[in-house]
Amino acid sequence: MIISADAVAASYDYIVCGAGTAGCVVAARLSEDPALRVLLLEAGGHEQVAEVRDARVWMRNIGSERDWQFRAQPSSALNGRQPPLPMGRVLGGGSSINGLIWARGHKNDFDSWAEQTGDAGWSYDAVVALYRRIEHWTGPAHPRLRGTGGPVHVGLPEDPVPLAVALKAATASVAGVPAVDDLNAEAMEGSGACGIPNVAVMPGAVRVSSASAYLRPALARANLDVVTDALVHRLTFAGTRATGVVFSVAGKRLTVAASSEVVLSAGALNTPRILMLSGIGPQAELARHGIAQRIALPGVGQNFQDHILVAGCVWEYRRPEPPRNNSAEFTFFCRSDSGLETPDLQPVLEECAFGSEVTRGQYALPDDPARAWTLAPGLVRPHSRGHVSLTGSAPDAPLAIHANFLSDDRDVRALLHAVELCRDIGNSQALREFAGRELMPGPLKGAALEQFLRNAAGTYFHQTCTARMGRDEMSVVDGALRVHGVQGLRIADGSVMPSITTGNTMAPCVMIGERAADLLRAGAAAPVGTTQEERAW
Known part of the structure; x- marks a missing residue:
């Protein structure tokens, strides 16, 4: 349910920062497990206004x-x-204000992602399976490539x-x-x-936005709390483990713990902002603003x-x-x-x-x-x-x-x-x-x-790639979307793309959200060669 700041619990299993195109997917999927408590933070307000609902007036x-x-x-x-x-500042994020074209991306995009991460879960064949699960496709039938019965009407x-x-x-x-x-x-x-x-x-x-397709049907679940108008300040840590989030609502500052993981889904501009404000990023950039460095990741905010x-x-x-x-x-x-x-x-x-x-x-x-x-x-x-x-x-x-x-x-x-x-x-x-x-x-x-x-x-309203997946020194997350050198922290939004997809980016961001939820629920191990210690810097 959507709750006030006063009703926020002291701790959740998962905290998702950003109720955008991918964040709504992650939070809704995690909350399908009634044993998990999930907090979803959104800097904007609700999306149930005529300008969002009516596709003809999206501009x-x-x-x-x-x-x-x-x-x-x-x-x-x-x-x-x-x-x-x-960039959307509202439940559903960009999917609530964009031009509504659903473009999956080219085969070569995803096969390149799989090569750069060493993770076949990002290959074209793998993401087609995710898309078939996501979509309720009402156009010409195609058993190999198109799905029906999913949450997103296309x-x-x-x-x-x-x-x-x-x-x-x-x-x-x-x-x-x-x-x-x-x-x-x-x-x-x-x-x-x-x-x-x-x-x-x-x-x-x-x-059809991520809010209408994923979040709204999940709001009745007692284990999902959503806070709007919540500006994330930074992450909290115990050593190199992310333990929670500091955020504010109407000037009231709160600190909430995450017993399992924090997921950043704030988009390709705000996700690197939160990382850098938390001491994760290029050394010179952090020092320039007097931010104590926690993890040196020179690729944060780069590759826009x-x-x-x-x-x-x-x-x-x-x-x-x-x-x-x-x-x-x-x-x-x-x-x-x-x-x-x-x-x-x-x-x-x-x-x-x-x-x-x-x-x-x-x-x-x-x-x-x-x-x-x-x-x-x-x-x-x-x-x-x-x-x-x-x-x-x-x-x-x-x-x-x-x-x-x-x-x-x-x-x-x-x-x-x-x-x-x-x-x-x-x-x-x-x-x-x-x-x-x-x-x-x-x-x-x-x-x-x-x-x-x-x-x-x-x-084209498709800002991406500022916290990219990979195995080299300029990558920020591995193929399992875990931030290099940090435990309990993943990123799930367009910032993780190594290279931008060929076409409008709503569909790939929904797909990234679905894969992130799968990885979180499964606790998947990283592909060989993607941990901080194993990479060649």
């Missing part, structure tokens, strides 16, 4: 009180811009806008990207495909990755068409270079005129979403890497997030190709019925096109 959550409202540090690669980095949008259907044919004919009925079937084992995306939406445009989305290639509708469903009813995966083994581009339809804080004014884009549509170029295997650092030792001190979008020239080349490709598709004869005047960017070339890209590029 209203961005910049609201349900968003942490992070911004990246100024970057010369983006002409000094500070793009927003939305299907295809009801009656998508005619433009989305036309884009399938146009992309196949112009770009040679095959159209498929299910973008999470064999499409994620090959070189790319286009189609109507899977969405986590119930009939009637009702959002995010998909890069360009806002965007925009056309006027010939006839106005209001958005439907999740307002993003078409996407495709393809390669910017034929030599790549995995698709690196994922443009997506935005059923409005989608511009950045710079390009919207430059191109006088209309505010009425029914007047225009966007094919937004997206990069889903970026080479650019960033990092997250502290600005102070207080738990509410701002983070310095160096996203470093477009800092690697390979990303610039890939996205310039993506812009040209989206323009070719949008201006093709196959879309004449829908595409009137091209509003943005028009036939730019060379330096002018690159300037447009640097003014238009931003986040």
